[in-house]
Amino acid sequence: MEFDLSTQPEIVQQAADYALQGFELARSWALSPAAWSQFALLVVAYLLALVVARRMRGTLGRLLAPEAEDETMLAHARRSVLLFLPLLLPLLAYAFTALGESIVRSLFDSGAVIAFGKRVFMFLAVRTLVQEIIKDPLLRLLGRYVLIPLAAIYALGLLDLLVAELNGMTVSLGNISFSVMSLIRGIVAGGVLFWLGGWSNRQTADFIEKQENMRPSMRQLMAKATEFTIFGVAFLLLLNIMGINLSALAVIGGAIGVGLGFGLQKIASNFISGVILLIEGQATVGDFVELDGGESGQIVRMTARAAILETFDGRWIVVPNEDFITTRVTNYSDSGSANRYEAPFSVSYDTDINQVPGIIEAAVATHPDVLDVPCPPDCELRGFGDSGIDFAVEFWVNGLDDGPNKYTSDVLFLIWNALKEHDIEIPYPQRVVEIKGGLPQAEA
Template structure:
């Protein structure tokens, strides 16, 4: 039945023409012995791939599965290869169909049916890849809504005409002009490149953190340089893939320069300050610092813009990198150096104070966290108080005392027990009450 579509939009006419061609092709296939032979070759390719994959999957899984708890590059690579086992069957079917297509072309000089089946197998492989292998949310989203539809269009033979149509559509932004096809390529390639950049950055950071002979600040600096380098290369590759002339980005660069001049001075200052901190190593991850404004905590993370301090009560303080350069900063730890603390105490005036230093120094030295270097515990006489004689013991430890709650508390317990064991009294306030005149008489 002929239908006049001359009054319909162009895409409706194109779709109708394509549908008509498809019906004619299916009719020719149904009446062609060569087409049925190719269809048989497709079924044979599918069954052979299914049989081989069923036999190989168990052996490959056994061979690739690393020992439980195994760490390192080789076990990680073997676990990664295990993820691709779902692709074994469709890829084998694709390979066998390609072999069958070669046979059909050499015998019949025609292989449209088996070529169509081969593209279907490739579509199944792409679909399996997106649904079973991709785990990153961004890549999975791009695969589901971009990669799978592209594979479906390729299987149906529509990808070529669609690409030609999208290449003809252009988008212009100022003096930058690119096609819709270039934009789609950029979305796909950009998602993959930046995912690959993030993965490479994480692997590099883990490797650098294992290099304990490097200073912590140098490790941070190398990790940041690698991160900026990887994403810079990814950006340049993306621009090349999209076909954008890099000289056209001069306008964008000028706009960024103006923005830095007016509204982004602090961001630029903090970024440069962060680089200076990493180079000089004055403060790095793991150090306990106190800023001029009173904020204190251990540095748990350093970013391009700021450092994050974690206080002892679990709060995080975000401190701009510029504050470490322009204000006074007290670094208590310097990535693990020893620190000195003291614990004050008093004894009774009836005590032979010449014996106290030796008793206390020996008791404090038994604490496993107290160091003998750079100095052993040192008990000093500090003064004569109202109720007793004041002493203090100085001791060195590797780490930070949480006020009097970590090392000082343990040391005070040791002092208390040592004084009790030696019969030395710990004084408490005494007051003398003087009553002038006669004592008042108690009433009956």
């Protein structure tokens, strides 16, 4: 039965032509004894792959499965390998079919049917990879709308024709030109490369973070340097895969240089300041700092551009790295140092003040966080006030007198209890009022 498609669009005519060729090919396979033998080989290859995959899956599962509590880098790598076990069946079927194809072609100089079956097994492997193994949203999206369609076209034997057409279509951006095929290849390769870069960066960062013998600032510096290196190499590899001439990026590099010289000099200054901070370790994550401008808080994160401070009332302050270099910074949490605080109080003028220092120092020393080094609690006479005698006790602690720690409040409680225990009066304001001329007489 024939149809007149001369009046239809060219794409419809080409589709009908391909459909007719496929029908003729399928009919020739159905009527050919050689094709039947190749179908039989496909069935044998699949059944053999099914048996081998079942045995290998159990063996590999036992060999590669780490202990549940094992969190080393090797254990994570072994768990990652176990995720690819569903690919065993289609890949083994592909391998056995490829072996059968080579045998059939050497004997009969024909193997179109078994070659088609081999490509179908590869399509099934790609489909399994996208649907069962890939969990990253970006890679799953690329696999669903790029990789699976390409695998289907490959299974139909049209991939070479499609590649030739796409290679003939070019896209130009200024003096940089590349083919549409290079663009598609770059999208797929870019997704894979940057996913691998993100995965390897996370693994490396976790490994560096566990090196407790290194300073926190050096751990952060190494993590940042590793991150820049990984993604820089991935970017260069992506350009090479897309076939872009790296010399053509000289113009872009020059533009970036001009931008750094004018509009981006603050960003460059903050980036370099961040590197200096990480190298010197004067301020790092976890430190409580106070800047000359009044900003104060605990450093919870250090980025390439700025440090993020968290105050004790939950607010975040973004401070450019340059401010840590060009202004005065007070660090209350520097490694190996303690902080000194004082708690003022007063006693009555009726008190024997010679007893007060010993009583207060002994009471404050009972606090579990008060240190004996560099100096034990020290009670000092500060002056004679209007209502009482003023004292203050100085004490050293490892920490800040704010947020979760209220050292001064605890010390004042200890002072109050100690004075009450020794019957020492804490005065309150008293005033003497003198009325000149006496009180007025009340009239009778």
